[in-house]
Amino acid sequence: MxxxxxxxxxxxxxxxxxxxxxxxxxxxxxxxxxxxxxxxxxxxxxxxxxxxxxxxxxxxxxxxxxxxxxxxxxxxxxxxxxxxxxxxxxxxxxxxxxxxxxxxxxxxxxxxxxxxxxLAVNQSVGFYEERCRSCQQCVLGWTGGICPVTMCAKGLYNGPCGGTNLGSCEIDPEQPCAWYMIHERLAKQGRIDNIKNICSAVGWKDTVPRTLIQPGYKKPEEEGA
Amino acid sequence: MSTDNGYKSGSNLEKVLKAGHFAFTGELGPPRGTGAEEVLEKAQHLKGVVDAVNITDNQTAVVRMSSWAASLLLVQEGLEPNFQMVCRDRNRLAMQGDILGVYTHGVRNMLCLSGDHAKFGDHPDAKGVFDIDSMQLIAMVKQMRDEGKFLGGADIEHPPKIFIGAAANPFAEPYDWRPHRLSKKIDAGVDFIQTQCIYNMDRFREFIKVANDMGLTEKCYILAGVTPMKSVGMAKYMKNKVPGMDVPDDTIKRLQGAEKGKVAAEGIKMACEQIEEFKEMDGVHGVHLMAIEWEHKVPEIAEQAKVLPRPQVD
Structure with a gap:
């Protein structure tokens, strides 16, 4: 939510x-x-x-x-x-x-x-953690269901960087390293090959105001056109 | 290595490595101001002593004279810079523009880095750019060089011929992943690697062994990172405060055991012992000496480490 x-x-x-x-x-x-x-x-x-x-x-x-x-x-x-x-x-x-x-x-x-x-999850009453930056090109399918865009402090697509610190992010010992978690989860699932290929430079989709029209629908002014 | 007899960039560093010499590179941090003399003074200590000089790019996220500008000062002084570029401060347009610019002025080596998070620096609230990451930066520089094309696909007039470097940190978890990350950087197009400062030799030996077994050290040059400890305080700081740094207790104990007034000399001695081992280590092609704010000590360290005179390759 x-x-x-x-x-x-x-x-x-x-x-x-x-x-x-x-x-x-x-x-x-x-x-x-x-x-x-x-x-x-x-x-x-x-x-x-x-x-x-x-x-x-x-x-x-x-x-x-x-x-x-x-x-x-x-x-x-x-x-x-x-x-x-x-x-x-x-x-x-x-x-x-x-x-x-x-x-x-x-x-x-x-x-x-x-x-x-x-966009956050409800971890406990009154305690919420961000999980999604609505980048419009979801990578969760190959990152073990952990979003590097949101959870990595640098938003890296080819992590982890050299700043992981006992599984934490370099910015804060309390902040888990997203790419460390991604690696651990994929390793447990036997899917580590997922992150062995380079993820190419991203074509950002969130740099302009976005609109969304679901298939089969039109903008009101186009209705009946 | 390359089947091409020609050079990728023709930089001195590339020539030294390709000729099979043990490379020795240094580092210079630009000033927090406009003093060219400060850069030139530091550079004088490194002239003829190292094969190339890394010029750091707003290191630890603290604003300094831009790395390209300090690199140009070195070119004018007849030293070869290794121009560092982090992904934190520039988007792909600025990066490519700077690469064209520095090449025009004679820069031939680049080190492609993610960059420390702004939180560490003197502008902790700055927005990090990270339009592309270090892996994507390596691939972009390679595409510019080998295909003569910008990231966007358009042709480059007179493409920049850059010898492409990157970093590797064998000491950051997950350890198993680090050789794979190195492999990815090779796939992206890296020519040489400079590692994080090495203190835990056991861990480094293990990393190199895996890299050798995977055939990675035949596909790129590895320069082992060495930073001599100046004091016990510095060793403790690096152990406790610098993320991704692995300083074993034995290192600290040995410095503590040094006679009063001789801790720095002991630190240099330890660095030289490491360099001696790296010279003999399979898969290591040189040393990157990061003598932080200690540039004037580099000639002494180089002498003691027996890496002088530096080879001249035409």
Missing amino acids: IVAKRKPFDEIMELLQDYKKVLTVGCGTCVAVCLAGGEKEVAVLNSELDMARKLADNPIELGSTTLERQCDREYLDELASKVDEYDALLSMACGVGIQFLAERYPEKPVLPAVDTSG
């Missing part, structure tokens, strides 16, 4: 300082699961903001709502009747949701309340 963390409170206060009436918009999907921007987090943030602004002699009127998904147009439409009542919208969705909200209501300032940090 997409994981995010709430921005430092002072930063949110600064973003909101010129606004008197703000709607905080949570998202009920990924950011709710990772405890960053669901209904509960919206309520907590609003009460903190309310108190802090009162103490600063700059009271704020806050509304709250949590949509099923901010990355889906049909859910964003639910806000159409409310948006005009507010000076600004404070989104607690991931970066995708924040932008889609801003795109749907372009006349309103839309501000982020979270920092999005990637």
Whole structure:
């Protein structure tokens, strides 16, 4: 899932300082699961903001709502009747949701309340680890199901480099070396030949904004064409 | 080795190795500023003492005078640089542009490296480029040289004829994998290898034995990495703080056992003993001496290691 963390409170206060009436918009999907921007987090943030602004002699009127998904147009439409009542919208969705909200209501300032940090697994309650950089050319089939693009600090395709340190990455003894793990797993599976050939220079696909259309589908403007 | 009677690059290092001499290369770290004199002063100690001088590229991710610029200073002084290039700081366009540029100015050797992570250096928050990795860099330089084509496929006018080097670290896990990684670098197109600093001789002997058995040391030249210890503190630092470095306790004990004021001399003595062994070791074709900030000691070490005078090959 997409994981995010709430921005430092002072930063949110600064973003909101010129606004008197703000709607905080949570998202009920990924950011709710990772405890960053669901209904509960919206309520907590609003009460903190309310108190802090009162103490600063700059009271704020806050509304709250949590949509099923901010990355889906049909859910964003639910806000159409409310948006005009507010000076600004404070989104607690991931970066995708924040932008889609801003795109749907372009006349309103839309501000982020979270920092999005990637595609991660749920290791434990409140503990998430990144696993995918959405490079659009998955190599997991020959790397033993361990992503070197994400897990190697240098994103090497022909690792391990000379910096492995007792199975750890050179950047931190706590960070396992991705290529060490790949080697160990492939060796156990008898698939070490997988990494004996050179992986050629990568044609990066994530250097421009990407669109994705599944087979059999078209962009709405092309429908019926 | 090559069935071609001609040279791949015609560099002095290539000529020395191809003639079957035991190569001896040195290293020079560019300054943290604009002082050309500092480069030239260090270079004077190495002139006539080594076959080529590695010019490090923002080593340990600390900003220094660029390796190409310091390489050119050496060319002007009549020394042969081994131009180091890391994948951390440049994308494929900048790399290829720099390769054309240095070749134009007389650089004939290159060492292709991944590069230490920026986290170690003086700009720990920098974004690492790693557009291509060291394996892909080797293949790119070979393609530029042998096919006369850029990585993108277009023809190069007057392709750069570079003698291609890379690093190998026999001391980083997984040990079993290291000869295979060397094999991959050979497949990618490497001509010579300079190894990580060697202290654990047992581990290195084992690595070379496997490399010999796999036929790898007949396909590229291996220069064994040697760094003389200046002090007990340096040995402990390298053991504990430098990733991928294997410093046995015996090394530290021997330095500790040296008479007061003679630890550095003991370090040099140990390095020379290693060099003597490398001269006799099957599959080792030379030594790369990394006398870190100790360039002025290189003539003394070379003398003591009996690698002088350096061969002249036409």
